[in-house]
Amino acid sequence: MNRLKSSIMVALAAIISIGLVLPATQVDAQGSAALGFPPKKEYTIEPGKSINDTLTISNRDREEALSLSLRVVDFTFNDETGTPKLMTAEDAPRTTWSLKPFLTIPKTVTIEPGTSQTLDMNVSIPQNQGAGSFYSAIMYSTSAPDGGNVGLSASGVTLVFTRVPGEVNQSLNLEKLGAFDRKKDSYVYFATEQPDTISYTLKNEGNVAENPSGSIIIKHMFGKETVINDMNPNDSLALIGQTRRFDSCIKLKQQEVDFNGSRSEATTCTSPGLWPGLYSVKLVAHYAQNGNPTQDLEGKASFWYLPWWFIFISLIALAILSYHIWRIVRYIKSRRSGASLSKKRTSLRRKK
């Protein structure tokens, strides 16, 4: 018995040693992990109605087939931007805005090399469903490999938003407004580098995802005005409960680009050519779901743009001005003291 025990111990030690010494096991290569998919889908569906739509998934790899498993996961917001926080755990609790019960998709799909496949999807809203926003994500996953220290798998996600029309609770509150420094990731009141973005932060306390629209007017202290006509150019959403920051370029640069063999329009922030000085920012916006009261959003803020070169020149100008004032004062003083001296002399002469 003891001999058996010792044999097992030796064998275990050997296995552990091998584990320490040998690299992780090699595995055969898996199929394609190169896919194209729609990033977002949006629907408006009345209670008791449904929508049949399609998802076009492409296998970008020209040599290997792409095998994907599909599932619906809930998501919420990750931060103040539009990054989703996916609830991928199998036992993740269902959110109150989950679209899972209403969304039907296939479980798996295999796509031949270099081709696309159209998958049927259906969103059905029950008759007794109240109004509001419902959203979940469709996740496409490649299979995970067995082996290596670091296994790599790729997944794609389509965010699906559905509005159920009716009377909803709409509440957006403006929390912040002003110039935004993307590098510092913060609002700035005093900018030494020319701001190219005006941001505003809204807190959504309603029961519906909102996308506000409107204008932002930026006015220089000497009256020059710049207008951002579309303050939400990407039609971004503030999710339920989210404090969402929306970024708007003061000046947009638009260009046509070739993406995947087709022309698309791309926009980037470009230098707005601001003069140094004090700027006032005025936001005039509104938001509403179809048939619900239009809500107004208004806010004012200000910021200074004082580049270092301007501060330097201003300091030199101030120094020159101070010097000249000092000289004038000195001159006046010397004139006065000269005048009083001559007065004294005159009075002395009179006395004599």
Next chain:
Amino acid sequence: MQGLFIKWELRAVKWQYLLLEIIIAASLVMFITSPVSASMRLQERSLYMNSSRAGDTTFYKVSFLYMSPDPIGSVELLFCNDPIPYHPCVAPEGLDVSEATLREQFGEVGFSISEQSANRLVISRTASTPSVAGKSSYEFDNIINPTNSDYAFAIRLKTHSSTDASGPQVDFGSVRGQITETIEIETQVPPMLIFCFAEEVEYNCTKTNKVHYSDMGILDPQDTLTAESQMAVGTNASGGFVIIADAPPMSAGTNTIDSPDVPTPSRPGTNQFGINLVANSSPQIGENPEGEWANAVASEDYGEPDVYKFKSGDVVAYSPNVSLMKKFTVSYILNSSPDLRAGVYTTTINYVASGRF
């Protein structure tokens, strides 16, 4: 006393004071004689679009509450992209109300369409003071919806005492509408997100080397184990993309190698697993992102050379808007302390490419 008064009078008629006196007098006249009522914002404004599908011919119901007690003879409805009344009006693309009809009215009634164009309607009646306590609604049929679903639009409302929407406005306000369902137009390119991942990938994702794991070798407290993998990503969606790295800790049974929560230099002799997405010199590994398009970048915590981090659920790369294909090289480092328990330490990182909302 009389002398003092005469002195003051003489000073008052001096020309230096004359301008100031005129300004004060003009201000007093303005305050005393200007009308008491001023424009107010129409309340409880709403728009119901029976169909929110792009290009559909449908009916709109515009509702609002009259605020001022002045007589109302006309209401102007101006359809623009921008709700601000003093901004130039750009008509929503595709919208047409030139054939609209007023089919129903509730509350303050007696109106009929008196003027109309592609983006303007004027409804008129004999001027009378609003007497209905609640809000009024007007249903317009035969309106052709805008065709652009990317932007919301506004109906600028103005009430007037005149019957032709001329003269001073009584009240004003705007309602918001949006096209939420699009129609397939063959010339439009649907938004697409392209993503690939492997040890080596082609810039445009048409080919990968099909290796989906990295074997980092044998752990040694004196040495840093390294590996690389690549991913390429691009999108024509205006909202851009994010890439999220999701993985359990690197472990062998119950023993784990922790990852720093903040970017940290490689420290041989300590337990450390981290990644970044740029070229490093310590150790010499990785490459900077390839591609001329500047929108797509590595996240701040993963974009600094020679410091490494891994936190499951972190965004490792993103683009705030449209981005042509960009290739990122992910560098992995693995350090171990001398007292690390023996075993085969593994993890599987799932890189998730997602659109933004």
